[in-house]
Amino acid sequence: MDGDQIVALELILFGILSIASCSFIIYCYIKFQELRNDAFFIIINILIFDLINSLSLTFVGIFYFNYLETGLIADKYGVLCNMQSFCNVFGVVASCAWTSIVCHNLHKSVIDDDHSFSKMYYVIGYVMPVIISIIPWILGYYGVGPYMQQSNCWFKPAEDAYIRIWIFFLTPIYLSFLYNTVIIIIVVIKLRNLPNIRRNTIYGLFAYPSILAICWIIPESFDQTHYLSEHPNLAQLLFPLSTLPGLLDSFAYCHLVLFSKITIKGYNLELISEVTDKSLDLTLMS
Numbered sequence: 001m002d003g004d005q006i007v008a009l010e011l012i013l014f015g016i017l018s019i020a021s022c023s024f025i026i027y028c029y030i031k032f033q034e035l036r037n038d039a040f041f042i043i044i045n046i047l048i049f050d051l052i053n054s055l056s057l058t059f060v061g062i063f064y065f066n067y068l069e070t071g072l073i074a075d076k077y078g079v080l081c082n083m084q085s086f087c088n089v090f091g092v093v094a095s096c097a098w099t100s101i102v103c104h105n106l107h108k109s110v111i112d113d114d115h116s117f118s119k120m121y122y123v124i125g126y127v128m129p130v131i132i133s134i135i136p137w138i139l140g141y142y143g144v145g146p147y148m149q150q151s152n153c154w155f156k157p158a159e160d161a162y163i164r165i166w167i168f169f170l171t172p173i174y175l176s177f178l179y180n181t182v183i184i185i186i187v188v189i190k191l192r193n194l195p196n197i198r199r200n201t202i203y204g205l206f207a208y209p210s211i212l213a214i215c216w217i218i219p220e221s222f223d224q225t226h227y228l229s230e231h232p233n234l235a236q237l238l239f240p241l242s243t244l245p246g247l248l249d250s251f252a253y254c255h256l257v258l259f260s261k262i263t264i265k266g267y268n269l270e271l272i273s274e275v276t277d278k279s280l281d282l283t284l285m286s
Contacts, residue, residue: 010240015058018246050246053091063151085142
């Protein structure tokens with residue numbers, strides 16, 4: 001089994017974990033109306049776009065084995081190739097946008113004591129990612145990617161491909177990471193001396209920007225320096241991390257809180273009757 005086949009298998013395995021994790025949280029959101037609030041709605045948006053990204057990359061792994069002997073998928077399905085590229089970019093950019101919305105909402109709640117839901121969130125979370133993701137499609141930047149060319153559609157190789165990737169993909173990720181980190185530091189400074197807040201809960205907030213760093217910034221930074229092409233073993237480790245945001249976001253934002261609100265009875269999920277506050281307060285992961 002060569003390096004690309006190992007990566008394809010990892011994409012499938014990690015992708016299935018993320019898909020299952022995101023789907024479970026989305027199912028709980030649909031099933032339990034009592035848990036719905038603005039905070040949970042923001043998290044669901046993150047997980048929906050993580051799900052889109054995970055599905056796209058999982059199919060990259062599946063199609064890689066299917067088209068291993070038959071050639072490039074883009075040669076037969078050009079439109080689908082562009083759609084896959086769009087979904088990859090859109091899923092990541094939109095997910096990052098909603099993580100920044102989480103941090104902005106957290107800042108408003110803690111610093112300004114403002115718990116309102118801004119309509120501007122829809123523009124930041126939906127409209128801007130669509131614009132950022134569709135422009136490369138219109139300009140013809142999408143195509144067969146440099147890796148796993150049987151099934152992986154991405155920004156097609158070109159002399160200025162790295163500029164295109166930076167403008168339409170990496171810049172939104174880095175801006176989100178920097179914004180989230182700054183906001184979390186401000187919030188932690190505000191909260192760390194409050195007597196009714198647990199320290200592990202406060203510092204757990206750094207999980208938000210850490211997921212972006214682990215799954216996207218570190219792998220893409222290596223990739224842009226062509227380090228991964230020179231060290232294929234490292235590529236096998238880092239590239240599949242791009243399917244993990246769904247799994248990590250689900251646990252960081254939801255699972256630990258959600259499991260204290262629901263219980264399994266037979267084949268059904270039910271709200272715990274002893275829980276007096278049935279809304280899902282994710283602001284401080286408490």
